[in-house]
Amino acid sequence: MKKVVLAYSGGLDTSVCIPLLREHYGYDEVIAVTVDVGQPEEELKEARVRAEKLSDSFVMVDAKQEFVHNCIFPLVKANGSYEGYVLGTAMARPLIARHVVEVALREGANALAHGCTGKGNDQLRFDAVFRTTDLEVIAPMRELSLTREEERRYAAEHGISFERNDGKDKDNDKNKRWSVDENMWSRSIEGSELEDPAFSPPEEVFRWTASIEEAPEEPELLQISFERGVPVSVNGTEQDGVALIKMLNAIGGKHGIGRTDMMEDRVLGFKAREIYEHPAATILLEAHRDLERLILTRNELRFKELVDRAWSELVYQGLVMDPLFDALNAFIDKTQERVNGTVYLKLNKGVARVVGRESPYALYSKEVSFDVKREQRTAEGFSLYHGFQSRLAAITRGGDK
Numbered sequence: 325m326k327k328v329v330l331a332y333s334g335g336l337d338t339s340v341c342i343p344l345l346r347e348h349y350g351y352d353e354v355i356a357v358t359v360d361v362g363q364p365e366e367e368l369k370e371a372r373v374r375a376e377k378l379s380d381s382f383v384m385v386d387a388k389q390e391f392v393h394n395c396i397f398p399l400v401k402a403n404g405s406y407e408g409y410v411l412g413t414a415m416a417r418p419l420i421a422r423h424v425v426e427v428a429l430r431e432g433a434n435a436l437a438h439g440c441t442g443k444g445n446d447q448l449r450f451d452a453v454f455r456t457t458d459l460e461v462i463a464p465m466r467e468l469s470l471t472r473e474e475e476r477r478y479a480a481e482h483g484i485s486f487e488r489n490d491g492k493d494k495d496n497d498k499n500k501r502w503s504v505d506e507n508m509w510s511r512s513i514e515g516s517e518l519e520d521p522a523f524s525p526p527e528e529v530f531r532w533t534a535s536i537e538e539a540p541e542e543p544e545l546l547q548i549s550f551e552r553g554v555p556v557s558v559n560g561t562e563q564d565g566v567a568l569i570k571m572l573n574a575i576g577g578k579h580g581i582g583r584t585d586m587m588e589d590r591v592l593g594f595k596a597r598e599i600y601e602h603p604a605a606t607i608l609l610e611a612h613r614d615l616e617r618l619i620l621t622r623n624e625l626r627f628k629e630l631v632d633r634a635w636s637e638l639v640y641q642g643l644v645m646d647p648l649f650d651a652l653n654a655f656i657d658k659t660q661e662r663v664n665g666t667v668y669l670k671l672n673k674g675v676a677r678v679v680g681r682e683s684p685y686a687l688y689s690k691e692v693s694f695d696v697k698r699e700q701r702t703a704e705g706f707s708l709y710h711g712f713q714s715r716l717a718a719i720t721r722g723g724d725k
């Protein structure tokens with residue numbers, strides 16, 4: 325009795341994987357696992373309906389709290405961003421993979437499977453976690469290179485319809501020509517015409533954010549408080565992490581905040597055109613970075629930039645089990661001990677602008693920073709040596725001739 329556990333999203337690729345694992349790979353039992361990291365309710369419901377039809381058994385894991393506390397909040401502390409991408413998909417993959425592994429070990433499965441193709445980053449992120457076990461790793465999409473059309477036909481033969489729909493069905497992303505990956509932190513849209521970097525995305529690809537034109541004229545003020553680098557309240561009201569992120573996505577989205585259209589350097593080396601929506605991420609990252617600038621020393625800030633970047637690269641590559649990742653988090657957590665305070669933002673027409681900040685740990689005070697007149701003279705000695713090496717260089721260059 326050969327058993328395989330599949331990371332299942334409910335979309336075309338992973339749905340096609342289920343019969344393929346039986347018919348092409350010879351597995352007797354396919355267990356589909358869907359991990360809830362804040363996908364739309366509709367998508368989760370669809371995944372359940374399809375999995376119950378196609379697979380032998382279906383497991384749904386609610387990982388929303390875990391996603392917020394173990395992935396999103398560490399990202400905020402690390403100002404996580406890869407070339408401007410807020411890493412939503414990248415962070416979710418290892419978490420999903422870990423839950424799939426857990427089910428596989430519990431069920432005594434022989435293999436692990438995912439529906440990633442051989443072009444993207446996700447295959448690497450899944451594989452990296454899957455290979456921490458000695459179970460077989462199967463990636464039918466990477467191994468069989470089927471076209472979308474072939475997949476649709478194959479799905480139909482197994483009683484699952486994924487009609488091609490050219491964007492008219494507003495409620496069903498998964499059927500559309502775009503490939504969408506959505507969780508609480510970001511929504512990513514790629515594929516089809518969007519693969520042409522020159523193609524301007526039609527408004528219909530966006531679901532979370534209003535266009536600049538649609539966004540209200542009237543700005544909205546927002547107040548976010550942080551404790552140890554983590555957001556804890558909005559406009560003075562304490563919020564649970566999941567609720568806080570949902571709320572900021574709604575408010576920010578209304579103002580058209582957090583749209584990214586970018587060229588991205590994938591791990592394999594090729595450039596890809598990517599479109600993202602992430603209002604809460606934009607707001608929280610703007611606010612957090614600003615608060616750090618009030619609180620951390622210049623030395624801490626400069627060094628932390630390097631750490632933040634290394635952190636983001638590891639997350640992008642799906643190498644969060646590298647011991648370096650733990651070490652970077654330890655450093656980051658140390659710096660965040662003092663990152664308590666409140667940031668004031670103004671949201672308007674696609675921009676979240678910080679308009680004020682305060683903290684009991686601020687390294688700024690009007691009294692201390694600009695002290696009484698008599699002390700200004702002491703700067704003269706400092707100033708005498710400032711630029712000393714530059715002056716000396718100019719003089720020695722004079723000796724060239």
Ligand code: ARG
Pocket residue numbers: 411412413414445446503504505512513514588598
């Ligand atoms: N390029 C991003 C990443 O590597 C997002 C990929 C999301 N996939 C999708 N089908 N939209 O994390």
